[in-house]
Amino acid sequence: DVKVTQSSRYLVKRTGEKVFLECVQDMDHENMFWYRQDPGLGLRLIYFSYDVKMKEKGDIPEGYSVSREKKERFSLILESASTNQTSMYLCASEVGSSYNEQFFGPGTRLTVL
Amino acid sequence: KQEVTQIPAALSVPEGENLVLNCSFTDSAIYNLQWFRQDPGKGLTSLLLIQSSQREQTSGRLNASLDKSSGRSTLYIAASQPGDSATYLCAVRLISSGSARQLTFGSGTQLTVLP
Numbered sequence: 001d002v003k004v005t006q007s008s009r010y011l012v013k014r015t016g017e018k019v020f021l022e023c024v025q026d027m028d029h030e031n032m033f034w035y036r037q038d039p040g041l042g043l044r045l046i047y048f049s050y051d052v053k054m055k056e057k058g059d060i061p062e063g064y065s066v067s068r069e070k071k072e073r074f075s076l077i078l079e080s081a082s083t084n085q086t087s088m089y090l091c092a093s094e095v096g097s098s099y100n101e102q103f104f105g106p107g108t109r110l111t112v113l
Numbered sequence: 114k115q116e117v118t119q120i121p122a123a124l125s126v127p128e129g130e131n132l133v134l135n136c137s138f139t140d141s142a143i144y145n146l147q148w149f150r151q152d153p154g155k156g157l158t159s160l161l162l163i164q165s166s167q168r169e170q171t172s173g174r175l176n177a178s179l180d181k182s183s184g185r186s187t188l189y190i191a192a193s194q195p196g197d198s199a200t201y202l203c204a205v206r207l208i209s210s211g212s213a214r215q216l217t218f219g220s221g222t223q224l225t226v227l228p
Binding site for chain 1 (some may be wrong): 144145147149154155156157158159162164202204212215218219220221
């Protein structure tokens with residue numbers, strides 16, 4: 001079975017802090033994704049990566065950056081956390097083709113105070 | 114821009130009932146459509162993936178159909194159980210450069226199966 005893990009289930013940070021969210025997949029998938037999910041707004045794509053050191057902006061990249069130094073790991077970085085970044089963050093991965101299933105991690109509930 | 118709509122937003126049924134969840138999308142040029150389940154506070158679990166060339170996919174008590182020409186998909190759940198209670202989301206993947214790797218999600222149907 002595909003396994004996508006995220007470093008924390010719950011995280012509480014202060015405004016202005018630098019925040020790292022880590023995602024690891026164990027199936028050698030090329031593509032990895034970061035979404036945020038908010039009530040009434042659904043899932044929105046922040047960034048995705050289709051190869052090591054490659055990244056593309058999604059629909060809402062502002063205030064975020066990403067890093068993919070190894071194929072299995074994709075990190076989301078909040079350079080200076082703000083209260084409007086309080087959300088559920090979901091990581092996903094898939095084989096590098098447009099015909100395949102996307103698999104999700106358990107999510108990180110981030111609260112910025 | 115692709116829009117994905119799921120109606121109703123919430124549904125409550127008694128245990129044992131067969132039910133249908135609906136998903137509609139505005140752009141029929143898609144690679145595939147995927148159905149997910151999400152339990153409260155958790156990530157998404159993939160249920161079924163239907164390629165654009167397929168009409169339906171089945172897994173256990175679940176059957177998903179796809180009608181690309183009308184921009185619709187349905188998820189049929191047979192003999193519903195309280196453990197099926199969750200939010201069900203559909204997502205489509207467009208055929209267009211730049212967004213080919215992106216899924217567009219519906220807002221979900223929250224299902225409650227009453228014992």
